[in-house]
Every structure is written in C-alpha cells, then in structure tokens.
Amino acid sequence: MMSRSWRHLCRRYSQAVTFRTTESSPALHNEKQIGLFYSVDKDLVKQLYGHGGFPRSFMKQTKTFTETTIMVRQPALDMMDCIKATDFDKPINKYVLYGEKGAGKSMTLAHLLHFAHTEGFLIVHVPWVSEWLRRVTRMKEMSNSPTREGLVDLPLDAAAWLLHFKNQNQALLKSGNLTTSEQYVWSKRERTAAGAALLELLELGISRVKFSCDVVHNLLREIKRLSSAKQCKTFVAIDGFNGFFYPLTRLRTPTKRTVKPEEVSLATSFLELTKPDWNNGLVVVTADQLAVPDDHQESFLPKYLLYKQGFEHLDPFIPIEVTRYTEKEFTSCAAYYRDRLWLRGPPETETELKFTSACNPYRFMEQCAPL
Template identity: 50%
Template sequence: MFIRQISRLPPKSIKLYSTSAEPAISTKIPKSSEVRTNEGNTSKHSSNNLGKYYQIPNEDKKILFSHGGLPKSFEKQAKTFGETCLMVRQPALEVIDYIKSSNLNKPTVRYVLYGDDGVGKSLTMAHIIHYGYQNGFLLLHAPWVANWYKRPKETANSTSMEGFIDLPFDAAGWLVHFKTQNAKLLPTLDLKTTKDYVWSKRETTPAGSTLLELIEHGIARIKFASDTIAALISELKQHATGGKCKIMVAMDGYNAFFHPITRVIADNKAKVHPSKVTLTQPFLDITNYDWCNGVCILSVDKLAASEGNRESYLPRYLLEKEGFEHLDPFVPIRVDNFNEKEFKSCIDYYLDRRWIQNNEPGFDQELKYLSASNPFRLMNICAPL
C-alpha cells in the first residue's frame, strides 16, 4: 500500500536527500576566476590548476581535432557553449610531468590510460596531445582505432601483401589527419625519405623526397595509402632515433588491435582478423620500444573491445595476452570519476555558462547521486531534452 501511494505522487514531490554532512554548492553564479585558469600553456599546468578549466584556442582545436579526438557529445556541448574548455585533471598532469622528466634518448615509454566508461580518458588524451602540439612533438594520432575494424569505409585486397586487406579510404583519411596536425612542423624539420619506394611500374617516391611528398602521394593515390602509412611510420622511427625529431604517439581504443572479431570482410565473406589488415602492423611497430625520442600515450576502452569482452576495464583484460606482452613494460595511468573538487568545478562551469538554471538548494547533490560523479553521465543528465 505504501509503495502504491509513493508511485502516485507527482514527480516534484520526490526529492533526493543527502545523509552526509557535505555542504551544498552555492546557488550563486560562480566567478569566472573560480572556474577557469588563464594559463593556456599546458607546460605550466600544475597542481594549482587542478579542477579548473582552460580553453583550447579555436585555431589549435581546428588543427588538432578536426578529424576526430574529441567525443561527439563533448563536441556538441562545446559548440553550444561557444568554446572548447578542458578540465585540468590529475591523470593528464601526471603524464605531462613524466614526459617533462623523461630522458627521450632512452627507449620509448608507453603510458596506458584506463578506466571505466565515461570517466574522461579521451579528454585526458586530448589535454596531453595539446601539450605535445605546444612543445614541438610530431603527432602520430589515431583518434579511435576501433573505427577501422568495426566501421571500415571500404576494403580491398592488398597489392603488396598477399592475403592481407587494405582499408584505402580509412588510410587516406588518417594521412590527411596527420598532415593537418603537423602542417606547421613538417616543413621546418625538412625530413627526407631514406630509400626509394616503388608503388608501380610508373610510380616511385625516390630517396631524398620530403615526407610531405610521401604523404601527398598516399592521399592522391588512395590505392597505395596503406603502404604509404607503413613507409611513413618506418621513416619517422628512423628520424626520431637519429635525433631529427621527437614524436608523440596517441591512440584511443588501442586494445582494438588485439580483439579477433571485426567487421572487415574478405572476398570469401569471412571476417578478417586485425593482424591481416595492413594498417595494423605499422601502428604496432610504432608502439614498440625499439626506438627513442618519443612517447606513446595509449588508452584501452571497453567500447573498443569485441562484443562479449567488456566485463572489466583493466589493461590486462582488455589487451589480452598478446597486447599485454607487446606493451610490457608500460606505465598504467588510471582515470577515475570526478572527485569532490572536480565535481564542484564542473557544476560551477555549467552555472557559469548558464547551462543549469534550476539551481535550487540541494540540486547539486541530486545530480551527484544520479550521475555517481561520472563525467559522461553528468553531462548527459544536464543535456537538453
């Protein structure tokens, strides 16, 4: 009888109350200085900036994330707010501090971001990528590896490797992304190919050509885009090891390389294992430790895994035996839900943007319990209907 009476109550009469002594967030619109930091130089971000938002200039965003790297829901929110702001969080600061203190002349260190769904792994990576861009790293960025195996644009039999499958449009799209991100840096480095590349009887890229010429060839002749990526990555490893450049490798959903179930279909209608896709091996090679003057920022994600492999978000489970042994040793970086300070800062940012208008006393605690302080769930709860 009691349950029936409760179920008939109008929605506004049901409230969530906190049993703890946590103070409610002020209903006043916070000052901008309480929410934001004016420090746009990611090298200078420190513990003093934790929990505060910094703005990515539109020019930098266009260069870095025009072809992916920011979650679509976050992109939509940024467009609504008229600005792209990232919260300075501990995992990003931790990786940036490690990179600053690293000796890049030593073998490449691999950092693996991990955590549950919606905790902010992609945005943590975006913060680190912005740091790499501001500090002279060539960026080798795969925004979401799983797209190649779950949603390939087109497939074709490889002309250079028998039994392998090319993803020509995906490969050409990645080359455009690489060129866009590094358009300012590549001409100044003036990196050249170290050997001849023969594509067909009439098409070659001779030794001494610039890497930009190599990239342009792969974009113009998408039939050879996958092979161009393999050549480009091989050249980049050699140049970095020779001290001519430094490279930041960033791959979101890296564990997709090691899950056997894909939607890449061969001519005989059989599903193709990732190891038989020509894009796979070059990106595995660049995440090996047999080169220097670089860092690898990788994330593992349940959403990148095959169906039925989503019980745990831990790296050992998602990478499986092959992927774990490939990266071992690596530095695990856990990304978690908002802590108290971060949650308050996020709510204050929404208030600052006038995104939350119904800010009666206790509203913050209701949002906290409904979202469990998960950044993605909180963003969805506060989203428009």
C-alpha cells in the same frame, strides 16, 4: 524559457566558484589548476582535433557552449611530469590510460595532444581504432594488399588518417627537415625519391588513395628512423588501443569470411610503431571498454581489456588510471555548466546529480542536458 532573473541567479552562483584558468599552455599547467577549465583556440582545435580526438558527445557540447575548454586533471599532469623527466636516448616509454567508461580517458589524451603540440613533438595520433575495425559503412572500401601478402587494405581510412597527420604537424612538415631515407617505387611512373620531404610522401598517399596504406606503413618506418636519428621527437597517441587485439572485426571478405585484426595492414603498421625498437619518442594509448563489443566489458583493467597478446606487446608499460571527478572537479564542472546554462535549477540539484551520476564525467554531462 528561463526568465532573465533566474538566468542571472545561475550566473551569479557559478561566478562564486572558480572554474576557469587563464593559463592556456598545457606545458605550464600544475596542481594549482587541477579542476579548472582552460580554453583552446579555435584554429588550434581545427588543426589538432579537426579529424578526431574529442568524443562525439563533447564535440556537440562545444557547439552548444560556443567554446572549447578542457579540464586540467591529475592523470594528465602525472603524464606531463613523466614526459618532462624522460630520457629520450633510451627506448620509448609506453603509457596506458585506463578507467571506467565515461571517466575521461579520451579527454585526458586530448589534453596531452595539446601538450605535445606546444612542446614541438611530431604527433602520430589515431583518434579511435574501432573506426577502422568495427564501424562498417557503405563507404568502407577494402582490398587485398598488393605488397603484403595475406593482408587487407583500408585505403580510404588510410588516406583520411594521412590528412589528419598532415594537419596536426603542419609546421614540422613544411620546414623540410624531415626527409625519406630511401626511394619508394609505386608504379612504373610514380616514385618518391630518397631525400624527398615527408610532405611529398604524404601528398602522394592522399591524392593516390590506392597507395595510401603502403604510404602509411613506410611513413611510420621513416618516423621511427627520424626519431632515433634525433631529427624529431615523436608523440604516439592511440585511443582504444585494445581494439587491435579483440579477436574479431566487422570486416568481411567477398566470401563472407571475417577478417582478423592482424590481417588488416593499418593495424600491423601501427603495432610495429609501438614496439620498443626506437627512441626519442613515447607512446600513450588508452584501454577502453567501448573499443570492444558490449559482451566483453567485465573489467576496465588493462590486463583484461588488452588480452594476453596486447598486454605482452606493450609490456613493460606505465599504467595511469583516469578516475571519476573528485569533489573539487565536480564542483568546478557544475559551476561551468551553470555558467553555460547547461545546468539549471536550484543549487540543491547538484547534490542529487552528484549521487545519480556517481561523479562520472560523462553521466554528469548527460544528466545535465535536459535540466
């Protein structure tokens, strides 16, 4: 166990470096805060990221640190500047976050989700595409779509996503200003009337799981219409978007046939949402090597990861690279880890870690764990 004197020395060392900012609103972050950590309120963490949005390793770290903090980095600030300068009367702009494994793409997206929330956007967030297409568990339920021939439904995954969407947009949905444009008939006894609140449509999809995939499809259509009609501004965020275009999934039909991504109803619904046929919104996606199997990771560039189909689907888009830590970011992160007692040992330890981790945020975090 670390002695009190050594623990005190670590804290004094970390306090010599400024690694926190008291500015908790992403809308007010600027270049002065680059490399600094800001705290996110516990209730907001539960609302925005309770069903996904942070990497699993980061979530474990927040429990250890007893707080949730996000570092302000240049790619997120660049995105925020682009969003603030957007002409929302024109078709949606599309952005692709890319970079090597562990560089912080998902964390940058999490920062942008917080920004979108503070700016009053309706958030449409897919935490990780591969959860649908590549993570197969005993609970995975799959069935043929009753309304779209040739497609398969993932009703439990769709219902879980609807609950995620509901939690992230509580205030906007409860206002009652977002309503359906047409009537939806689900069965002889169940229907959603035209002019009903979107919340009513959501509740049906959550409680009646067999209809959840169709509810998602119609909900996304309504969101495009509402945004174009200036009823809301929509922020679409999809992590691991290139997973939609990898030729194979781990889903199998009863006859053992492999299901292709384009045969999954959830995939087709979200691909429709990322088409530039609506306005008053934007789309931010990540192209991530972890979204596809290990044997397809020769490059982290979007043109490689998205394949020809995905690249053409998003084109034109604005690429934003998420790089390794800069010198300032690494020093700030090391000071934060010392403050949380995640990093211990003499100051010289950081010099070695800087080289062994190559300033990769994930590798640095992992290497500090046993120290």
